[in-house]
Amino acid sequence: MAFYPDTTATALRNRLAKLYDISADEIITANGADNILTLLISAYINAGDEVIYCIPTFPSYRSTTLLMGGVPVEVPLTKSWQFDLDGIFSKITAKTKLIFICNPNNPTGTMVPSDELKIFLEKVPDHVQVVLDEAYIEYRDQEDYLTGIVLHKKSYPVIVVRTFSKFYGLAGLRIGYAVACEDVLEPLLRIREPFAANRIAIEAAVAALDDEAFGRDHLLEVKKGKDYLTKELSRYGFEVVPSQTNFLFVNLKTDAVNVFEQLLSKGIIIRPCAPWGYPEHVRISVGTQAQNEEFTKAFSLIATQCINELMADGGRK
């Protein structure tokens, strides 16, 4: 480990290039997808530039835009938590520089249908870059879905952001990447720190791509766990949004922070969605079957309490 990492992460970019049948020059790696997003916004946004995205979504689009003096332009998801691409389109101005589509979306787990996305991309003006944040794309249900990388290969103007933190389980190593045309990535390369990904992360990412059996088993486990948790949560009448990710967005119809705290005291962590403006929603990550069962056991006691409170409240919701 006395040697510095390869600044260009050639081994990983070559492996990804082979996987997607693209040039390594169309790939840039960094210290997690978070770092890629920061590079993108830093490279493209100056004071007063506008960045459009749907809410609720991944918070760093907003925070990094503000940091750069940009203007976040927020369009609510529809009532069924779908993307409002028409709404986004209607907000484009001469000052719009970036549009973020978190696909599938964190925290709702919902996804833009391919056909809608293609129509949208065809009409977005040239001065706007569309970023598809595909941190959870490996968990989608439809195998034939037109991912951002397929769209890029079909010459749609997109910047695709990916990570090894989710499906590949390497969150602690910090490695992510972007795929786009070389000239679109060039401004990011100019501001990226020299050693944006460490040696262990680069080697682990290559090994993770080679381990196809792990990927298959993991997908099956998540799918099974998602079905199991959806069934358990629905049993209590909680609204579970169908998810294309490894987490569920659930309306508990009660103070979700209270439920979070009770579970925390039992060593179980879920994510209350109050910071997104949804005080009764939580995001629950799918674990191993043993973890999912431990969660449902602890949750069943709390859920019964919630239901009793709701009944006492005269079925307020």
Ligand SMILES: Cc1ncc(COP(=O)(O)O)c(C=O)c1O
């Ligand atoms: C939608 C989305 N994009 C990007 C990231 C950042 O991922 P990374 O761990 O690679 O920085 C996350 C992490 O939660 C995410 O949910």
